[in-house]
Amino acid sequence: DVIFFLLATFVLFTLSLNAIQSVPVDLPKATPSAPPDPDDESVVLQVTDGGSAYWNKELIGFNEIAPRLSEYKNNHANARVLITGDDKAKYGSAVKALDEVRKAGITQVSIETTFRPSGR
DSSP: OHHHHHHHHHHHHHHHHHHHHTOOOOOOOOOOOOOOOOOTTEEEEEEOTTSOEEETTEEEOGGGHHHHHHHHHHHOTTOEEEEEEOTTSOHHHHHHHHHHHHHTTOOEEEEOOOOOOOOO
16 A cells, blocks of 8 residues: 555655646747836945945945935935845845845835846
């Protein structure tokens, strides 16, 4: 009985893997959205692969992000931040920058990405 149960479990598991991988689907077509246009009230916060941060092309330390965001929010009613970064930048650095924007109370945040075809 135990061997039959193991055999049946293995067969069902194998069949479920094949069914998941072989289901043909037609994915919906989409066009990439245009990147937001930075205007005089937008700030570009860039994270590099070396762990550096830039505030509108000015090199700053990560410890300077919070005070600058706070001052920026106080001076601009329509505060917007565009977070961008190098493809090889550490994920943690980008998350840290996003956390600082959230802590500053800025709700209009965009993350710049590049369009990559799915490869299917």
